[in-house]
Amino acid sequence: MSGSSIAEVSALxxxxxxxxxxxxxxxxxxxxxxxxxxxxxxxxxxxEERYGVQFDETEFMSLTSPAAIWSAVQKHLAT
Amino acid sequence: xQHDLKLTGYRFALRPVRMDDSLFIATLRNDRLRAGFLNRGxxxxxxxxxxxxxxxxxxxxxxxxxxxxxxxxxxGLLAIYNLNADxxxxxxxxWVVRDGSFAAVESAWLLYRMAxxxxxxxxxxxxxxxxxxxxxxxxxxxxxLRSPAAVDLVVDGETRSGIEHRLTxxxxxxxxxxxxxxxxxxxxxxxxxxP
Numbered sequence: 001m002s003g004s005s006i007a008e009v010s011a012l013x014x015x016x017x018x019x020x021x022x023x024x025x026x027x028x029x030x031x032x033x034x035x036x037x038x039x040x041x042x043x044x045x046x047x048e049e050r051y052g053v054q055f056d057e058t059e060f061m062s063l064t065s066p067a068a069i070w071s072a073v074q075k076h077l078a079t
Numbered sequence: 080x081q082h083d084l085k086l087t088g089y090r091f092a093l094r095p096v097r098m099d100d101s102l103f104i105a106t107l108r109n110d111r112l113r114a115g116f117l118n119r120g121x122x123x124x125x126x127x128x129x130x131x132x133x134x135x136x137x138x139x140x141x142x143x144x145x146x147x148x149x150x151x152x153x154x155g156l157l158a159i160y161n162l163n164a165d166x167x168x169x170x171x172x173x174w175v176v177r178d179g180s181f182a183a184v185e186s187a188w189l190l191y192r193m194a195x196x197x198x199x200x201x202x203x204x205x206x207x208x209x210x211x212x213x214x215x216x217x218x219x220x221x222x223x224l225r226s227p228a229a230v231d232l233v234v235d236g237e238t239r240s241g242i243e244h245r246l247t248x249x250x251x252x253x254x255x256x257x258x259x260x261x262x263x264x265x266x267x268x269x270x271x272x273x274p
Contacts (some may be wrong), residue, residue, distance in 0.1 A: 013122035033212025038220045041261045057091045057265060061242075 009066040009073075012050065016043050029064040043069075053077060080137050085144075086193050089266035091185045093153060093193060096134075096142040101127035102126045102145075107175055114175040116211040119235050135188050139164070141193070142173065154182040157190055159198065167201040169194065174205075174214075181265060187221065188258035195251045204245040206230055218244040222254045 008047040014020070016074055029035045035043075035073045042061075047069055048054055053076035055063070086093045102124040109122055117240055119129035125156070134140060139162030145155040155176035162169040164261045174180050194203045204226070207214050219225070223244035231242035244255055264271035 035218050035220050036213040037181075037219035038217055038258070040260065041181070041265055042182050045261075045264055057181060057267075060265070070218060 005073075006066045006070045007049065009069050012046060013043060013069075016046060024046065027066050044074055051077065080138055080140050082141050084141060084193065084197060085105075086189050086197065087148065088104055088185045088189050089118065089262050089268050090148060091189065092148050093143040093157075093186070093189045094146050094204050096131065096144055096156070098128060098131055098135075100144055100153070101125075101131060103130075103148075104156060107156060107177060110175075110178070112200050113178055116208045116214070116234065117173065117175060138162075139169070141198075143190075145176065145182050145189075152175075154180040155186060157186055159190070159203070162198075162200075167199070169198070169200055169203055171203050171205050182223070183217070185262035186259055187217075188255060188262050191246065191251060191255055191258070195248055195255075202245055202247045204243055206232055206241045206243050208232055208234065209240045209242055215242055218242075221258065222246070222250060224250070 013035075014028060017032065017039055017066075019032070019034050024032055029040070044055060044060060044063060047063075053073055053075045055072060055076070059072055063072060082095050084093070084095060101121075103122050105107065105121050105127040108117060108120045121130045134142060140158065140160040142158040142160075144153050145157060146153055156173055157171065157175075158173040159169050159171045160173075171194065172194070174186070174190075176186065191203070194200045205218065205223075207218065209215065222247045226243035226245060228243075230241045230243050232239050260270045
């Protein structure tokens with residue numbers, strides 16, 4: 001479940017960044033030049049809509065990989 | 080230059096740089112993680128004060144602190160400079176946001192409002208080191224157009240290949256709309272026009 005959901009977040013990320021699958025072997029914000037500040041906010045809001053959660057602004061800048069995003073989503077869904 | 084231009088957004092505001100910001104400026108610009116593609120600049124508050132003294136006397140240069148509206152914490156810096164009054168254009172830059180801040184999008188929106196609505200410019204341009212991929216990407220995604228020719232930028236005495244982006248008054252509304260929408264949502268507010 002977690003694995004497939006991280007994969008789903010990864011796919012969402014690539015779609016928003018308009019990056020072809022396989023271009024980056026590691027999906028980490030610091031390694032992806034297309035993952036700029038504007039796209040980061042678009043990604044956060046798309047994830048919120050997809051999973052019905054709302055991140056706190058203090059979380060925004062820590063959501064730097066699909067795994068980190070999915071972990072935060074799970075935390076919000078559990079509360 | 081000494082100016083009194085201020086602009087308020089949702090979570091952040093722009094206010095003029097003051098002499099007592101010297102330590103913040105020196106510290107932020109010497110943070111190589113956040114400002115590694117900018118000139119290091121003054122390395123101490125005293126040296127920064129000396130630089131600011133020259134800045135205060137220089138025309139056509141508007142340096143701002145990106146400040147939180149609540150609590151007035153400082154999140155970053157940006158500037159509009161090299162103003163050409165005849166062509167109604169200027170450069171913008173010195174843009175750096177502290178680690179952990181999400182002020183980038185809103186500060187860019189405030190910057191463009193300042194340029195086009197307050198200063199009534201016809202266009203603004205910015206020059207970014209090509210290797211600074213996320214900032215180049217940011218300008219691309221904001222809808223700025225790349226100038227056809229590469230530019231050479233000198234950073235800390237080293238010449239680096241750069242990219243020039245430009246936003247014109249005609250393009251400004253669409254760019255502002257997109258940035259404002261994101262800034263408002265990040266602040267959990269409605270993107271209605273601000274007073």
